Amino acid sequence: MKRNSRLSSTLHILVHMAEKPEHALTSEQLATFIHTNPVVVRRTIAGLRDAGIVTSSRGHGGGWLLGRAPENISLAEISTALGETLLPFSTAPESPGCLVEQAVIAVLDDFRVAAEKLLAEKLSRITLADLTADFRRRYDLIGVSSHAV
Amino acid sequence: MKRNSRLSSTLHILVHMAEKPEHALTSEQLATFIHTNPVVVRRTIAGLRDAGIVTSSRGHGGGWLLGRAPENISLAEISTALGETLLPFSTAPESPGCLVEQAVIAVLDDFRVAAEKLLAEKLSRITLADLTADFRRRYDLIGVSSHAV
DNA sequence: TTTCATGTAACTTATTTAGTTACGATTTCA
DNA sequence: TGAAATCGTAACTAAATAAGTTACATGAAA
Numbered sequence: 001m002k003r004n005s006r007l008s009s010t011l012h013i014l015v016h017m018a019e020k021p022e023h024a025l026t027s028e029q030l031a032t033f034i035h036t037n038p039v040v041v042r043r044t045i046a047g048l049r050d051a052g053i054v055t056s057s058r059g060h061g062g063g064w065l066l067g068r069a070p071e072n073i074s075l076a077e078i079s080t081a082l083g084e085t086l087l088p089f090s091t092a093p094e095s096p097g098c099l100v101e102q103a104v105i106a107v108l109d110d111f112r113v114a115a116e117k118l119l120a121e122k123l124s125r126i127t128l129a130d131l132t133a134d135f136r137r138r139y140d141l142i143g144v145s146s147h148a149v
Numbered sequence: 150m151k152r153n154s155r156l157s158s159t160l161h162i163l164v165h166m167a168e169k170p171e172h173a174l175t176s177e178q179l180a181t182f183i184h185t186n187p188v189v190v191r192r193t194i195a196g197l198r199d200a201g202i203v204t205s206s207r208g209h210g211g212g213w214l215l216g217r218a219p220e221n222i223s224l225a226e227i228s229t230a231l232g233e234t235l236l237p238f239s240t241a242p243e244s245p246g247c248l249v250e251q252a253v254i255a256v257l258d259d260f261r262v263a264a265e266k267l268l269a270e271k272l273s274r275i276t277l278a279d280l281t282a283d284f285r286r287r288y289d290l291i292g293v294s295s296h297a298v
Numbered sequence: 299t300t301t302c303a304t305g306t307a308a309c310t311t312a313t314t315t316a317g318t319t320a321c322g323a324t325t326t327c328a
Numbered sequence: 329t330g331a332a333a334t335c336g337t338a339a340c341t342a343a344a345t346a347a348g349t350t351a352c353a354t355g356a357a358a
Contacts, residue, residue, distance in 0.1 A: 001243070002239060002241065002243060003239065004237060004239040005238070005239045005240075005241070005243065006238075007238045007257070008238065008239065008240055008250075008253050008257055009243075011253045011256075011257070012249055012250055012253050015249045015252065015253065016249060033249070034243070034244075035243060035244065075260075084237070084238065085237060086236070086237075087235070087236075087237070088153060088233070088234060088235075088236070088237040089153055089154070089155075089156045089157065090151060090152065090153035090154045090157065091154075091157055092151065092154070094150070094151060094154065094158075094184060095183075095184065098161075099284055099287045099288055099291070100161055100164045100165060100182075100284050101157075101161055102284075103164065103280055103281075103284035103286075103287055104157050104160045104161050104164065104280060105157065106283060107160075107275060107279060107280055107283055108156070108157055108160070111224075111271060111272065114271065115267075115268055115271060118264075118267055118268075119264055122260060122263065122264060123260065126256060130256060131252055131253060131256055132252075134252040134255060135248055135249050135251075135252035137252075138248045138251055138252055139248055142248070
């Protein structure tokens with residue numbers, strides 16, 4: 001798993017889980033999908049469990065399942081549950097008391113608040129179901145082209 | 150200079166330059182403003198020079214000046230000149246040929262393109278002049294409160 | 299009670315970014 | 329013309345962050 005790909009890797013995993021709603025997938029299996037190892041998977045999606053997006057069970061036959069229907073899981077929730085920040089820049093003060101810095105931070109923070117709201121809104125309109133639908137479309141297309149050949 | 154603070158640090162520097170339009174500031178001076186060293190400053194704002202946002206001159210009395218009026222320098226330009234990415238997540242393929250990944254990347258890239266456009270628009274409406282105005286307001290306020298006491 | 303699975307802490311490794319040193323090129327000034 | 333000041337940039341070091349790995353405790357099922 002590459003850097004900064006936690007969101008896309010997690011979505012990859014979730015689509016697989018959505019495609020096997022009745023079958024718990026182990027961390028081991030999920031790890032192979034995103035070319036990493038089971039511990040990284042467990043660590044990465046631990047927050048999703050806390051958010052009720054997935055459930056996990058131990059022991060024989062255990063593993064991971066979606067916590068609810070893909071229609072009710074938005075990318076906004078997933079991103080939040082992963083602890084991802086939508087904007088990459090920092091506005092933490094480095095020279096408390098400096099008026100220039102205070103002005104910079106004030107303006108940037110205003111922008112940040114507004115931007116995060118916008119992004120969260122956009123992400124909340126995309127659901128896991130949209131992703132699985134997109135996947136199925138691609139899958140069916142391959143089938144068609146195979147027949148055509 | 151902390152991590153992920155290249156944008157705010159650069160804005161800090163630029164406000165100082167806007168406040169001294171006639172006086173070239175050296176990398177050394179700029180470095181002290183953001184608590185780093187001259188080479189980091191030169192490296193960081195090299196892109197701004199290429200974009201015409203600032204100019205630099207060598208030798209005795211040399212240093213850095215704004216390339217044009219603060220009203221005509223937007224945060225969008227600055228961010229771009231710094232080579233900053235507005236969104237932090239990666240959508241680089243890790244398993245070429247995987248249809249699930251393709252679906253995930255397609256959806257995320259659509260979001261990314263739309264989101265970057267939105268953010269760039271918002272940033273293009275904020276200029277360096279807005280920052281200096283904010284700074285002056287704070288500066289004047291301090292003066293007033295000093296008189297009051 | 300054995301096996302399979304997660305939960306998690308601790309450690310190692312890889313990557314990225316900032317910091318540093320060094321020095322050449324350019325400009326000003328005495 | 330020579331000394332001092334300043335940027336430009338390459339090369340290296342250090343620090344921070346994130347991923348990968350190992351190890352083992354916990355819990356569930358056969």
